[in-house]
Every structure is written in C-alpha cells, then in structure tokens.
Amino acid sequence: MKYYSTNNPGIQVSLEEAVVKGLADDKGLFMPEKIKKLPDEFFETIGTLSFQEIALEVAKAFFDEDIEVDALEKIVNDTLNFDTPLVKVEKDIYSLELFHGPTLAFKDIGARFMSRVLAYFIQKQAKNELVNVLVATSGDTGSAVANGFLGVEGIHVYVLYPKGKVSKIQESQFTTLGKNITALEVDGTFDDCQRLVKTAFLDKELNEKMRLTSANSINVARFLPQAFYYFYAYSQLRSMNPKLGIDELETVICVPSGNFGNITAGLFAKKMGLPVKRFIAANNRNDIFLKYLQTGTYTPKPSVVTIANAMDVGDPSNFVRILDLYNHSHAEIAAEISGVSYTDEEIADGIRACLSKNSYLLDPHGACGYLALKEGLTEDEKGIFLETAHPAKFAETVEEIIGKKVEIPQKLQKFMKGKKQSIELGADFDGFKEFLMGR
Numbered sequence: 001m002k003y004y005s006t007n008n009p010g011i012q013v014s015l016e017e018a019v020v021k022g023l024a025d026d027k028g029l030f031m032p033e034k035i036k037k038l039p040d041e042f043f044e045t046i047g048t049l050s051f052q053e054i055a056l057e058v059a060k061a062f063f064d065e066d067i068e069v070d071a072l073e074k075i076v077n078d079t080l081n082f083d084t085p086l087v088k089v090e091k092d093i094y095s096l097e098l099f100h101g102p103t104l105a106f107k108d109i110g111a112r113f114m115s116r117v118l119a120y121f122i123q124k125q126a127k128n129e130l131v132n133v134l135v136a137t138s139g140d141t142g143s144a145v146a147n148g149f150l151g152v153e154g155i156h157v158y159v160l161y162p163k164g165k166v167s168k169i170q171e172s173q174f175t176t177l178g179k180n181i182t183a184l185e186v187d188g189t190f191d192d193c194q195r196l197v198k199t200a201f202l203d204k205e206l207n208e209k210m211r212l213t214s215a216n217s218i219n220v221a222r223f224l225p226q227a228f229y230y231f232y233a234y235s236q237l238r239s240m241n242p243k244l245g246i247d248e249l250e251t252v253i254c255v256p257s258g259n260f261g262n263i264t265a266g267l268f269a270k271k272m273g274l275p276v277k278r279f280i281a282a283n284n285r286n287d288i289f290l291k292y293l294q295t296g297t298y299t300p301k302p303s304v305v306t307i308a309n310a311m312d313v314g315d316p317s318n319f320v321r322i323l324d325l326y327n328h329s330h331a332e333i334a335a336e337i338s339g340v341s342y343t344d345e346e347i348a349d350g351i352r353a354c355l356s357k358n359s360y361l362l363d364p365h366g367a368c369g370y371l372a373l374k375e376g377l378t379e380d381e382k383g384i385f386l387e388t389a390h391p392a393k394f395a396e397t398v399e400e401i402i403g404k405k406v407e408i409p410q411k412l413q414k415f416m417k418g419k420k421q422s423i424e425l426g427a428d429f430d431g432f433k434e435f436l437m438g439r
C-alpha cells in the first residue's frame with residue numbers, strides 16, 4: 001500500500017519509507033491511500049475475539065501488502081501483551097483503560113508497535129548498520145518510546161530531555177533502562193531539545209556517519225495501531241450489553257485530545273466500519289479544535305499550561321489528517337465530532353466528583369473525557385471515554401486535588417527504584433554533534 005502526503009497526494013511512498021522518514025519531504029503527514037472496510041461478519045463475531053485477534057484483523061487491513069502475515073501477527077502479539085479493559089464507571093459511562101502497558105499511558109501501544117515495524121524493515125534491509133532514533137521529550141513521549149524500543153535489536157535510542165523540567169517519575173522511566181537507551185539531559189528547555197534533534201536530521205556530516213530516524217507521534221507506524229483498541233472497546237461494550245442488538249447500541253466515544261493522533265485513529269476505525277455514532281474531542285483550555293468547530297477557521301495559538309499537560313498543544317499536528325479524511329469539509333467534520341474544553345478547576349471538580357460518586361480515580365486527561373460524557377450523553381447513548389494514563393503518573397497533581405495519597409503501582413515503583421543514568425549536555429548543537437560523532 002502506498003502512503004501519500006497530506007500536502008500533496010502526488011507524493012507517494014512505500015510503508016517502509018513512510019516509517020523510516022516519519023514526515024514527507026514536503027512536511028506533510030503520511031496517509032494510507034486506502035482505508036479498507038472490514039466485513040460484516042467481523043463485526044457480528046467481534047464480541048468473541050481477543051484483543052490480539054481483533055488487532056490482527058485491523059493491522060492486516062493496513063499492513064498485509066507490506067509485512068508478511070506471520071511477521072505481522074508476531075508484531076501484534078508482542079505489542080499487545082497487556083490488556084486494555086473497558087470498565088463501567090457509572091450508568092452508561094465506561095472507561096477504556098489504556099494504561100496497563102509498561103509506562104502506564106496509551107502511547108505505549110503505538111511506540112511498541114512502531115519499534116517492531118522499524119526493526120522488521122531494518123532486518124529486511126540486511127545492511128547490518130545500527131539505526132539511531134532521536135527523540136526530544138517533555139516527559140511522556142520519551143518514556144513511551146524508550147520502553148517501546150527497549151531491547152529491540154539494531155536500534156539505539158537517544159532521549160533528549162530538559163534538565164530539571166520533567167517530573168521525577170517521568171525521568172525515571174527513561175533514565176534507568178540502560179541497554180540500547182541513552183538519556184541525554186540537556187541544560188535548556190524542551191524547545192532546545194527539539195531544535196537539537198531537528199538540526200541533527202539536517203546535518204550532512206552526521207547523517208553520513210550514522211543512520212538517524214525519529215519516533216515522532218505522527219509516524220504512521222505509531223499512529224495507525226491506535227485504531228486497534230477502538231474495535232476492542234466496542235467488542236467489550238457489546239459483551240457487556242448482550243441484550244442490545246448491533247443497531248440498538250448507540251456508541252459515543254470521547255477522546256481526551258492534544259495532538260489529535262488518538263482521536264484520528266478512532267475516525268479511521270469508523271471509516272473501516274466500526275459502528276460509532278459520534279465522537280467527542282475533549283480538550284483542556286487549549287481549545288483550538290473547539291474554536292475551529294464553532295467558527296470554521298483554524299487558528300493555532302501558543303499553548304497554555306494546564307494540569308492535563310499532555311494535552312497542552314496549541315497547534316495539533318494531526319489536524320491536517322482530519323481535514324484530509326473529510327475532504328476539508330467543516331460541515332462533515334462537525335457532523336462527526338463535537339468538542340468541549342475544560343478549565344483546571346473543572347477538571348479537578350470532575351476528578352473529585354467521579355471519585356466520591358463511583359470510587360473511580362481519574363487522571364486529569366481522562367477526567368476531561370468523563371466530564372464531556374456526563375454533560376453530552378443523550379438518553380439512549382452509551383459513552384466510552386479513553387482513560388489515557390494512570391492517575392499515579394500525575395500523582396502530585398491528583399493528590400493535591402483529592403487530598404489523599406495515590407497508590408503507586410508496582411511498575412512505576414520499579415522505575416523509581418532504578419539507578420539514574422544520563423549524560424549531561426549543553427543546549428548548543430556543536431556539543432551534541434560532537435557527542436554523536438564520537439559514538
């Protein structure tokens with residue numbers, strides 16, 4: 001299957017090239033040329049299938065021309081070796097818990113899948129040359145990528161992060177791993193880290209010496225696997241409501257959104273035939289998408305800091321994919337997706353309300369999803385919100401809101417007990433380049 005650029009459908013590349021490049025030469029995002037509809041029988045029997053079985057069917061629809069089915073099955077099974085259970089929170093509201101992976105957030109799934117797809121292509125190329133992944137992080141992406149790529153043969157990962165500007169929990173998730181993961185502690189800001197990475201990709205001498213690639217969230221191999229769990233969520237909802245027929249189940253899916261990759265994968269799932277009635281994009285105060293829905297004009301803004309900080313995005317990169325999916329029609333987009341935006345106070349109130357009513361502790365991102373369903377669900381609808389991270393990942397914030405300690409899961413405790421290993425660097429490119437050249 002070919003992948004085209006959102007900036008120019010005439011630019012078409014193979015899956016391999018799309019994965020290795022990440023971004024098209026004209027800076028557009030790659031889109032698959034076809035979105036195959038899955039057969040009716042698949043949806044009739046979906047309630048009897050496991051997460052891995054469902055994911056394989058979805059993965060085949062995109063990747064079976066480019067990755068042999070055996071290898072694809074191995075990649076899927078290896079990526080999804082943890083569950084994403086649907087939990088009933090209260091009447092008609094369900095939480096899809098996407099936080100049971102290694103770093104307790106949904107980005108684990110895309111990062112793991114991408115690492116294995118990249119490894120598959122590297123092995124096929126048989127060049128016997130190490131591929132170096134450079135990733136700049138303000139916290140969450142670095143941990144997902146580092147853990148997703150941990151131990152993957154033929155790939156070395158360099159995580160660049162701003163010294164003193166990520167939480168201890170986050171830092172421990174990518175500085176304690178060792179093996180093929182190197183953490184670079186940059187004396188600067190996140191923007192400095194991003195600039196270093198971008199400059200490295202453009203540096204001729206460096207690229208002649210070593211193979212560099214990114215593990216950006218816009219990469220198709222990170223983005224598309226996010227469609228898997230929408231199907232699995234629906235299958236669980238069907239099983240939990242056995243009396244409702246396929247046509248009676250009115251499913252609304254609400255996605256806490258920042259760069260809009262997660263929700264766009266859900267829109268792909270719907271195009272593949274998943275019977276979702278409508279989507280809600282839940283935002284914090286960074287409400288650029290909501291403003292677009294209201295006015296028809298997209299106006300990026302600098303992001304503002306909120307307590308749901310993984311959604312502090314002022315210019316969501318996947319917005320162009322949504323435009324492309326709906327032929328740039330504002331009417332079509334607004335018919336499919338509605339938007340909401342919450343202040344920090346509203347998010348905090350939502351966490352407290354859900355805890356006291358349901359004894360269910362939300363993280364600040366999932367709380368936006370919960371609130372939107374509370375507010376927007378009609379009589380006959382059933383709502384699923386994506387719980388994108390475990391509340392313990394944001395322990396300090398959540399503890400302050402609920403006035404109680406949050407239990408830290410074993411997995412997180414293990415990271416926090418590990419020994420920090422990082423290499424300190426300045427924010428100037430020359431120092432970074434010299435470091436890489438010396439590897």
Ligand SMILES: *Cc1c(COP(=O)(O)O)cnc(C)c1O
Pocket residue numbers: 105106107140256257258259260261262263310311365388389
């Ligand atoms: C990345 C992230 C989001 C936003 O997902 P997008 O795909 O960027 O919209 C939401 N919640 C958490 C916890 C995240 O880490």
